[in-house]
Amino acid sequence: MRVPYSWKRSSTKSLLVMKLTFFLLTAALLQVSARGLSQNINFNGKNVALEKVFAEVESQTDYVFLYKAAALSVAKPVTISAREIDLRAFLNKVFENQSLTYKIIDKNILVSQKDFSLAAGSPPVDTVPAKQESINVYVYSSGYTPLGSATISNLTDKRNYLTAGNGSAQVPVRLGDQMRISYIGYVDHIFKITEPIITSRSYNIELVLSENKLDEVQITVLGTTNKRTGTANIATVKASDIERQPVVNVLDAISGRIPGLHISQSANTAGTRKVELRGRNVLNENMFTDPLYVVDGLPIATLSVNPYGGGTPVQGGYSTSENPLYMINPLDIESVDVLKDADATALYGSRAANGVILITTKKGKPGPTRFNVNYSKVFSGVQRYMHMMNTEQYLAVRKEAMMNDAALPTRDNAPDLTIWDQNAYTDWQRLFFKNEQSNDVQLSVEGGLLLNTYRVSVGYTSTTEMYNQGRGNNRLTVGISFNHRSPNGKLAVELSANNTYSNNETAATLDFFSLPPNAPGIYDENGEYNFAPYRTQYGSNYPFRDIKNWGENQTLKSQTNVGFTYEIFKDLTAGVRVSGEFFSNKSGYYMPKAGKDPLYSPISMAFYGNGTGKSLLVRPNINYVKLFGGARVSVSLAADYSYADQDAATIIGMMYSNDNLIKSYSNAQIMQSTNNYAQLKVASLLATVAFDWENKYIVSLNGRRDGSSRFGDGARYGNFGSAGVSWVLSNEEWFKKTNMNWLSFAKIRSSYGVMGNANVGDYQYLSRWSNIPPTALDKLPDYDDQTIYTLVQPVNQKYSWSSASKFEVGARLGFFNSRLNIEGNFYINRDGKQLTNITTPAFTGFTSVVGNWPAVIRNKGVELMLDGTILNTNTWGLTARFQVSKNTNTLVAFPGLENSPYKDMYRIGTSVTAKSYSHYIGIDPMKGTPVFEDHNGDGVMPVGMSSSNFPDTQLDDHYRVIDLNPEYFGGMGFRVDFKKVLSLDAQFSFENSLVEDKLNNLGYGGMSNMVLYDEIQKKHWKQPGDKALYAKYSTLNGGGLFGSDAYYAKGAYISLDNLSLSYMLPATWLKKLGMTQGTISVNSSKIFKLSQYRMSDVELGTTPQIRRIAANLRLSF
């Protein structure tokens, strides 16, 4: 079947129809050799029609011919005899006398008429000296994607030219001129002007993506940059590193890989992560300090509509416990860029005061249709169980404690010693932590040629969490991306969409860890709840009362992005980007009566949440690039308008007649509800000037005006700006002359910027009259049985942007042809005009009000990165990487602190997270109880924590300052390749910080099981006169060191976060199976952790860390 003016994929394989009218014109010019041809052809024929030759080739190889039907009308029949001839040689022969030519792109052979007349539409801009010849240079990347604004340098006469949007430029040359073509992210191409070039008046070149880390493309203000010349501090993790890790949340995949980015697990669920970039910069502990998350250009909005969270904004809005990045399938992510300094974050301005984490999803790569299947089976298990006391040991401890306390064991105070079986033993840890399995499957199709590329992916992940009593998480993701470029190269359109459905189930966390080993089971011998042995005179102590409690959280999220770029004139482009997102969230937490002792008339209860939200971003921009001699100047002007709104409703239902009716609140006998709505608008105007002189001196200037609806009238706008410079020493002539071959690259850079921060709840400036305070769930009482309104929030319309300044210097060195790279950065961030809740005298009406506080917090730190290629041969490859960062947080200024409400909360010169503690001296040899230093000598020993962080030590004994921020943290890894088919990659993370030593607060002798029996049994106080390390056993809280310095223990650890072994299936097997690529791998996460910490896990405390091992199969067809 032939379709005029459409592409035909001939006979033996199905017909591919695509409207690509522009192709012929350009393809005809292309003289580039196809690489990687290794397939041989056998053919024998006389005057064979070209189509039949094509069919034969297609049957013998996996190559496909593409051509416009009309093109073959000029074809001559072919006579050829070939035996085991290389495909390319064969094709050269076939096309020898034809007025046709061919071109190989991946597995496609494009056939077109020889035609040198170039497409109109690339008017010469630089005037051409009369004597010179003008040639047309066409620059493109793989798949004929034209590269606009690529620099063509005539190294002989030192003139530079830029290509137009269609990749072409008219360049005046003389015979013998030395030329260089460069483009960000690609290897420079150097060539000489030869006679044939002059004759044909054209030169076409495909630039090759650089594999050098220095050239890796990074996304910046309104374009791209790389580490070779960039002025900004951007750290990037690419898909290849993400894909190797069996994680559900991409944050886990970048953890330990980005200097300065501290990701901590607050819980063992996939959704929850605490993310902090370069230290805490706000006084207000309740404000989140997460960086801004931007997914495909759309910032994830944070609004304070959560009825429970009150004034604290919630990211993404769906749920406080779900990190918004959980909504993205890690396999759909092309790269994660972490924007750290003022220059890097200039595009996001005020919202980027905490840095930016930029997620770019995968786009279709040009080429024939590829179908990829990825399947993982994940097995999860506990990394390390704790060694706990057995029943005999436990009961001995308890009896000793009872004796020390001179207490008589009774049914009420010690059922474990009186009524419970003295020989029973249950390993509660292993009872609750069951090994689980998860499945992860992703299918994707991508391809497209020239003007249109696409990618479609569907992923499904089903995880059963170990500690969730069989409850699990499901996530379905669908990603679509489509790119189009107009035939004349002037218009580019980008479309992408990400849709996610997730359903996360949770179960109540039970305190299994501390259950006595002889505690009676959940069920009695009849299979009924075992209430009886847990009853006391006063009530029920049944520890499994919440066993039937569970929650669900369903989120549907859809994001669509459209981007247009249009080249108005050469060097002047305009574009607009529109992104929109919609989400709806439904959650429930159910507390049925089941499992609760009926003797104490329990009530059933349930919480329901419903939320919907949308956000929209419109960003028009105009870019202009111009060369002035050796200097390339680009100017961009952009506006940014984003809108977000969210709706949330919470309903509490109580007293259901039947547990089975609990999912509907209409069955509740008592019901309470609240709802909430918030809107946020942010508008910015941004101007950027970038100046690049011969890739030696690079300057970038950004200025912006930001407005946010978070502020009241008159306080909404702020002006901010940043500047960045970099100096590439290794591009200097004098540097090159020094012949330091070992030092191949050297760059220093610096940036400074001032931006604002609107990190404050919504509507805080508004006079709000209501019968329900913003943080409450209960309505205020009526009067005279009529509804009331009252002012529920203090009115302060005067607060405005806080100010954040960021200064940074950095250097990057490459040794031995960039086989070893070192990068170091030093930064000072100062955050002033703190937006916080200012405590006010109660006589003003409220005890706190949102306002700007003149405190300045400084975060100062260094980051060091090393990466090196140690071996790179055909057989072996070995690369290694290392990064470490250290941040120091200091409250540097706080005018009037001594008279302010914060005088006991913060101390100038100290970290804002630090607190002071009493000093633990040891165990009293006579009493066997802990002794704390009476620092002020008032004869009173400090017990517990004091009410403020820095009490006046004259009045208080808490004087030892401790900060739990890490001393330093970082990561390292290596990768070994064998024959390019087998590879092993390992990633470690490490951290040194003080952590709560929960053990030190758990006195031995209470009704709970303990770790470290042997150690404590030997060294605890037994009788007066003992010089003991641990307190006497006591049923009272005898060992409690809470509030003292001894409560904190060294928490330094090194963790093997990821280990993956992958094997690429041999090409011969693949061919037989009709596949183009296949990889089998075993990936694992959280394999082990080395730490001095004595509890289960240094990050999670008593909860064990979960280890995941995934068997993964990845196939491409």
Add this chain to the structure above:
Amino acid sequence: MKKITFNITAAGVLLLGHLLTGCNKILDIKDPVNSITTNQVFQTDDQAATALNGLYSYLISGGENEVNSNGQLGNDLYSAGGITLATAHSADELYHPSLAGDYQYYVETTARITLQNLGYSSKIWKSAYKGIFNANALIEGVRTATSKEFTQAYRKRVLGEALAVRAMGYFYLVNLFEKVPLALSIDYNDTQDLPSASPDAVYQQIINDLEEASGYLSENYDGNNTERIRINNWYVKAMLARVYLFTKNYEKAYQNANEVISRTDLFQLENLDNVFGISSREVIFQLKQINISGTRGNATPEGYSMTGRYLTPVLLNAFEAGDNRKTAWISAIAGDLYTPAGFSPAKYKINSTNYTFGGDRSEYYVVMRLAEMYLVRAEANMLRSAANKTAVIDDLNAIRIRAGLNNLPYTLTDQQVTDAIAQERRIELFAEWGHRWLDLKRTNKATEVLSEIAYKQPWKQYQLLYPIPPDEILWDNNLSQNIGYN
């Protein structure tokens, strides 16, 4: 496609232009759904009425919908019987038999309030100021309102009631703390650094507010029904009578009290069992409590919290033989293994032992009643001129007859009359809104009386004022602590 792009670019340029001019509209957002702004509140009479309800709701419920562990709504004892409780313990009306430990009102009973143990003084301060803030919000709202649908008549009403509530707040603050900041605005920028105002200035403000309110308010009880649960001109006049008495302007105290008493069509002394009832004609203003689940049910704040409080023997002994108030307004505590027997105030009949959720409210929380006006008129009249002695004795007898006591003879000496007024105030107004504590201070009898009470020793003069909550001084360095507290 070109066209589309150009259109989009054009739109972009427009947007740029918008931003360049700094146009604010682009950032205007919708208001939250669960609240309205000041503008909207003072848009119509109906909206303003809802805000006015908020003023009363706080006074009776303290901003809470559920009782706390003390059986109170919120911590706001000012509005929940707290003034009565704290001051009755500070004076010689209530005590706790064990007199040890850290139980409620211990520090007030034993006159041992310190900055470390503030008793309930700080809660009285905070809730009084919260009530004042709410009043200020209404006053500012009315004064800046422009809507025509918010009628002039209704503006007067809102303004008048809010001014009266503000005056009531400052009256107790100045009497209990003396040196208090005079916050008249809801903008914390204006108020957070305020110094203490002199008591004279505070009283002047109270009088100004009341006199202004008096010009606005109606003389009818025209609330939901004929219940006297909203402030009208009679409350303001009664309050003026009290305030003028306290500020020694006896002429005006007399006039205002006289005006109230002469409206016999509205006000009459009730029989003792019905004084605090919802249909009591003695009531000038009472607050209507909520009775929903989770609260004190249908009990009034004092009805609820007086249960189990012990009246001092000196007060019990102060009742004359045959005084029906001793039986009608006092109930016996039987006592058991843990608690001794005694007597507690029982002016309200619904208490913490017999309240019901959703039950009928047969009594409301009385804030001002006619009996006080008789006593104010008597005292002011006597102080105006001893020549009015006969009329003074008539006023006292009106109260005495109702209590089942004999008439006082007209032959009493001046001093006897003055003593009789004090005695009648003590008995009639016992355990009610701090009258006894305020009278002891006002008449300079405090030291004499309180230094006689063994468990209050050592008694110090400075204890007549409660300490300014130390937090307030911390947050506002322009305030200073009352002398004696450190």
